[in-house]
Amino acid sequence: MSNWTTYIKSFQSYMKIERGLSKNTIENYTFDIEKLTDFLERNHLSFNPINITEEIVQQFIYEISKYVNPSSQARIISGLRSFFLYLIFEEYRTDNPMELIEIPRIGRKLPDTLSTQEIDILIEAVDLSSNEGERNRAILETLYGCGLRVSELISLKISDLFFEEGFIKVSGKGDKQRFVPIGNLTQKYIGIYKATSRSCLNIQKGHEDTLFLNRRGKQLTRAMIFTIIKDLAVKTNLKKTISPHTFRHSFATHLLENGADLRSIQLMLGHESITTTEIYVHLDRRHLAQILNVFHPRK
Known part of the structure; x- marks a missing residue:
């Protein structure tokens, strides 16, 4: 393993400094390489x-194909391919041993979405009489109203809110920043939360600028956001498996269905490639027929 350690550390530095990848992504790539070294x-x-x-x-x-599903296999192959491409780039190798290894075919699972009615029901089910009620309502409105990743939501700062301009500043994957529009309704509920339950907290040092806080005055965890949403799904008897990401998918889908162009949605979601955003096109092909009927000269 010692022969591998130096190259892995060098690859980690490359991913962090030159490619600006997130900590989670770097850990996943490293885990893929370590599977090979364990073998x-x-x-x-x-x-x-x-x-x-x-x-x-x-x-x-x-060997791994015997116990790892096709989706995980594809990720491991992709991670190893990137590692060996890096070694070629640094002139440690002249060939990529992954070049002829095919990624298994996997069906592309369409993301779950919520209807606007289901979102309304979930938000209305928030218990506003509890200490965390106003916060939880503001969290759901922000997830859906701005299409944020859960990691982006919990790291949102008060200094990132530019309500007069109608935008918030979001720190996405690899610390890449983007400005996302924020509607009046979402602004309203964030404002209510700041003026009520947040103002009563004993905010801990280092968290003064963090927008969404737990009852101890510290930044919320990803797990806490998942729990809030799961509990609401149970409370409303929702028969779908949902997560914070479901609100992000719903944000993009509803924008598309109401006529937004894919490039604008890509910018708001912070997708590096529009290919990632294109998955939302497949959710409702009626939208494509409507575009044809409205815009094509031979409609």
């Missing part, structure tokens, strides 16, 4: 990143 150790194979062959990598992929 080598178990089979007493003394290959390093420079001399490992395509045949050995194929043996590894064959």
